[in-house]
Every structure is written in structure tokens, then in C-alpha cells.
Amino acid sequence: MRTPSSPAHAGSRAGVGLLVLAAVLPLAAGCGNTGGLASAGPTPTAIGPVHLWPERKGADVPPADPGGAPPEYVPGLPPVAGQDVHSVDPVALVQAELRAHPDITVGPDGMPAETAAAIRACGREGQAPGACPVRAPYYRDLTGNGKDEVVVGIEFPDRMMSVRVYTADADGRLNRIMATTQTVIGVELAGRDVILRVPSGNPGYELITAWSWDAGQRTMLPAREEIVRVPAGAAGAAAPAPGAP
Template sequence: MSSPSGAHPGRRAATGLLTVLLLPLTGACGDTGGLVSAGVTPTASGPVHLWPGRAGAVVPPADPGGAPPEYVPGIAPVPDQNVHVIDPVALVQAELRDHPNVQTGPDGMPGETSAAIRACGAEGADPRKCPVLTPYYRDLTGNGKDELIVGIEYPEQQMSVRVYTADAEGRLNRIMATTDTVISVELAGRDVIVRVPSGNAGYEVNTTWSWDATQRSMLPTREQIVRVPGQGSGPGPSSGSRPGPSSGSGSGPIPSPGPAGAAR
């Protein structure tokens, strides 16, 4: 007898069995790659201004005219703003003549260091005892010309870091001067980074100096307190209060000097 629907009974049974087998597969495909709840998302909120009624300190606006240039006297005009022709020892000696017996500030220098610098280059003097270190060069102002970076060793691991640039008239201008107990000095792009011990044991302070075209000098634009890897929390030589850097008018470690005694 033929089926009322005209379909073969065995074929209808096979179709029904296939449908039953496909149902769990279809349900499984619906779960694959689906979104799963990660729980309640915390509500985003901005910073809360504490004590809003308090009259805060006022930041004075920067002088639009910039800081007065700290020209170095006693140095011949620099041709084509090429600071590579400058003798760094003669440069520091010229600054000493212009600021004799200064103990503090950007020109401050211990007496023994001043005496050693004055003796640099003298007949019979040991060049290894000269506190003026090998100079480095880098375009820090973005004008396409290198600036001159000079380091001066002071007693007790203190160091003075100074940066000079030459203007279009050939005058040499000091755009940075800072003195501190220095771990190391680094160059990152057009920034000078000075690493010093923090007042907290196991930490150091990294101060980034950047060129400010308005002030026409290098300014400390960023300061980070960084934990030193592998350092314990016990007292160390950096414990106590760390004085801030003394500043004047103004990533990776600096590479070793090249054969000519200088590096870019």
C-alpha cells in the first residue's frame, strides 16, 4: 500500500532520525564563539577634586620673552653654529674666570675641582686628573645643529651636567646646568635624563630635561621615582632627604666615545 503522503515509510523514518541527530550539533554550534559574561563592570569615574573650596596656589605664566641667554664670555665666535670646534676644557675654564670662587648655584664648584680644572692642559699635568669629561654631541633643540654636552666630575660622586648651543651670530650660550649626586646620564631622543639616588632606599629619581623654545633653555619637564630592580628595602647610602638639582639657564645610555674622543 502506498503512503497517504506519497513518501516511502522507510525514507520518512531516516529523515526523522537525521533531524534528531542534527539537533545537538546545531545547539553546540550556537555556543561556539559566543559572548561569555565577565561579571559586573565597574562604573568609570573621573578624578575627584578634593577640598574644592580651598584657594590653590597660582602658577605664574611663563615669560613670553624667554629666559635671558647665558652667554659664555671669552669664547671666540662659533662658525656656522658648529660646537664641535669648541674645546670643552677651555670652555669650562672660561666660565671659571667669569665666575670665580662661586660655591653654589649653576656655576658653583668645589675649590679642589676649580683648582684641578685650572691645571688641565698645563705642562706636566696628568690629563687623567682633569675633571672635565669627554664631551658628547646631540641636536637637542631641533634646529639641525648639534649641542655640546659637558660633564664635570665633583667629589663624592657629584657631577655637573652642562649643555651649550651656538646662536646664529656664533655666540655660545649655556642652556642647561645642573649639579647632583649622579648615578648616570642618558640621552633619549632630544632629551637629557639625569638619574640620581632617591631619598628612599631602593629607589632612584630620573629627571628628564627638554628644550623649551619659549624659555630658550633646557627645563626639567618630567621627574620619575623608579624602583631599582633587585634592591632591598634596608637602609642604604641613598637614605635621607635628597636635595633637588641645582639648575641654571637652562633611550638608552649614552654610547661610548668614538676614536676622536667624542660621540653623537
């Protein structure tokens, strides 16, 4: 037969129970916070843009041509079967453009006379190895039509380069959709963009331009530009253009 506990014993056990509960509660609270979110402090108030001189009449942006840019077809080449630009000889392509636009030194078709002469001599017997200014082509679907375009680089004097992109239409005609000549640090393909890195004019900085296909204008345009600081000693900070001596 068990003897009922006295009030003193009952109070003692209650006190022990409270101590155990007090010890367990912090542990339970700690387990509940494990992996939880912690406050990063007060969030700064967002400050929206302030339109300066709102009374001033700004410049107008001419509307885009609803018809887009006219095709820059390359004449004098046979039609491309199945829109497969891989079958096109890039040297023959550039030579065809030279025949169509001879003696032009400025603009998209501009080319120094010595470069034009070297291109005309490409593939001829006696030309020194590496003397042809037309670089090996690259291929990428840049228009999103499921067919590759061909990217051609032409070396100019003084580390300049002409970068051109061609696509084949449904009739097999080659259409030039990009042409620019820059003092080039490097050229990259990123997704459906052609990225050009050129000196910015400010020491220690370079200009990065992303050329993208504009379906409305039916051409590639310099859609984004960014001036970035080049870390001292970084690889490529003062790199020559591809193929330059």
C-alpha cells in the same frame, strides 16, 4: 524503475539528517569564534578625581616670562662656524666659564676650589692621566633646530657632577641652556631629553628627572620627575657617578 520511498524510510532519513545537522552546527559555531573577542567580564565603573577642600584658595602659579630666559653666553671663545658645536673643545669651554665667573662656589656656575684648579690645569704637562674633571662630551639635537647641542659633564668631589648643555646661535655664540649639579647615579640621553638619575633621599628609591627644551623660555627645564623603586641587587642601584673612583 525506482520505487518511491515509504513514509517510514523517509522519516528515518530525516532523522539522520537532523543528527548530522546537530553535529555540524557546534563545529560551525566553533569556527566562527576562532580568533574572535572574548568577554573579560564586567568593566569597573570609572571614578573621576575628587577635588578636596574646594573652598580653599590655592597658591598662585606665576606666569612664565613671555620673553624667556636671557641667553647665558660664554664669553672669550671664537664664534662657532655653522653652529657646529662639534668643533668646540669642551675643556676650553669650561675654562672660559671659569674665567668669566671666578671663585664662585654655589649656583649654576658654582665649583669647588679644587675642581676649578684641576680644570685650569687640564692639558698642562705633568697633570696625571684622568685628573681633568671635564668628561668626554656627548652630542644630540636637544632643541629641535636640526643642529647638535653639546652635553658636558664635570666631576665634583663626593660623586657629584655638574651637567651642562650648550647650543650655538646663528651668530656662532655659545649659549648655555642647562646647568645643574647633582649627586648623580647616571646621566642618559633619551630622544631630546637629558635624563638624570639621582638618589631620592628615601632608601631603595631614586629620582629620575627629564630635562627638556622649552622653546618659549629658551632654556632646558626639569619638565618631568618620577620617584622609582630600585629592585634589590639591580645593576646601577648603587652605581658611582661616571668616572668616579
